[in-house]
Amino acid sequence: MSTLVRTAPAPAARTRKSHRPLLQAGMPPESVAMRIVKAIVLVLLCAIVIVPFVSVVATSLADQQQITNAGGFVLWPTHPSLLAYKSLFAGGVVTRALVISLLITAVGTAISLAATGTLAYALSRPDSLGHRPLLLIVLTTLLFAPGIIPNYLIVQQLGLLNNYWSLILPVAVNGFNVIVMRAFFMDIPRELTEAARIDGAGEWHVLRHVVLPLSKAVIAVVGLFYAVAYWNAFFNALLYLNDNSKWPLQLVVRSYVIQSVTLSDPLNSGPVPPTDAVQTAILVISIVPILLVYPFLQRHFAKGVLTGAVKN
Template structure:
């Protein structure tokens, strides 16, 4: 009798505890789980199928593209003729080198300036920290217009220069705020102990702050790198020499505007224009896809810690 009563009491307590839990902590109904699986499957298909079609089209020959109506979902006889043509020393090869150089140099400059500015704003006794912080926030809320930006770049003599793709966007106010918030979460006792040992500000930054901030720096570096790699509008504004075009501007020219790629290989049948366009598109996407998995693990820690606790 006592055992039965205890069992009933335990069952009531379990049901009471289950009813007290929030809705999102409860076990979902099997029908809800099935619906979630269907929705996720459809979402994944909508993301993966276009990418597979782009790759398949870039690996197809003229006959396959014509039979598929210009967009191949799956090719049974892949060929790399389109990639061989765009990497045979023409405009695409040159633009890849330009984009790679601009991305590497621009990301390095952006990280150095962002970290230096954020560290100065994060220190409580920095001279003029509050007015400078208000200036950074002002640029975040009110962006300069197109004409003033162009006139400034022109006055600095950066027209038709690679620096026009880097310097106007070297510092992003949002990234500065995120890095500053992360720096402010570092215990002040660590910095004070280093100063007692005679460490300078540069030593504190390089020996203490930066090793503890690898996550946020990796995330911000990825943001800057993706921005530099995908940027084309500044190239449209400031670059008059076609030989200095980055990859995204070449992609816009041959894919969006539909201009014909006029570079053929000797002794071979040129690949279809659709395959060439999709090959250029794949080349512009693959570098980011390669870099992203190595930095993905830092996203939650780098962004949430700096944004929520700051």
């Protein structure tokens, strides 16, 4: 009786196909010249982004003679000095404004995430009360923004002038962020929420213990959107805060950079740093805190923003 033996293909035959480049039908392989061109374009784009930031940091560390010789555009300080930063923090104005901005950003982001998350979850449930009218109102805010005078009158009638809540409550909910979170919530399988309801869970329990743990990506992205908006906002503070001791960091930056006003302590006697160095130093101080947050949340961008955006 003959035995049929099934022989496996040789290892070389199995691996030969995997090393072939995957090309679409009718698309020729990319030439070396095209790769070089793409690399050059990528390097130029990176230089356009990085060089101005490097120049700002270098100018903040340079002395007056080097800034004058370079025409205000220093790329590498020959004798770096922290005199501009010491001068800014010595008066106490920048330190106080930095603390105010951090508190406004932290409290405002927490309130905005709570309000946006609950509203987005309600709008993601088709059987919720007033689902369509509320969704229409949110979409309307994307098309028609309120004016400056109506906003000011509302803040004045609520007694929020010269109050930090005037920087948080009027902008606590953003329509675009609500739509993004709603689309993400609608992508969560309904079987999970229905199973929780069968076990006796209410809506708040479903939101806190089922929906939110699965939505860390969109929460991180929307939270970053709100944090950047609170951190960079200065116009509302300019309108609603009359006491300069309550100014956030961005208003202090505006006074230093645009109006060239020095808000340091007049009793502080010592060497005076160059004006350009002080202006660029306070720009660095205003950029670094929010810049440190980006690397930790960057991996959530694609999933948090694009999930459900096409379908919904």
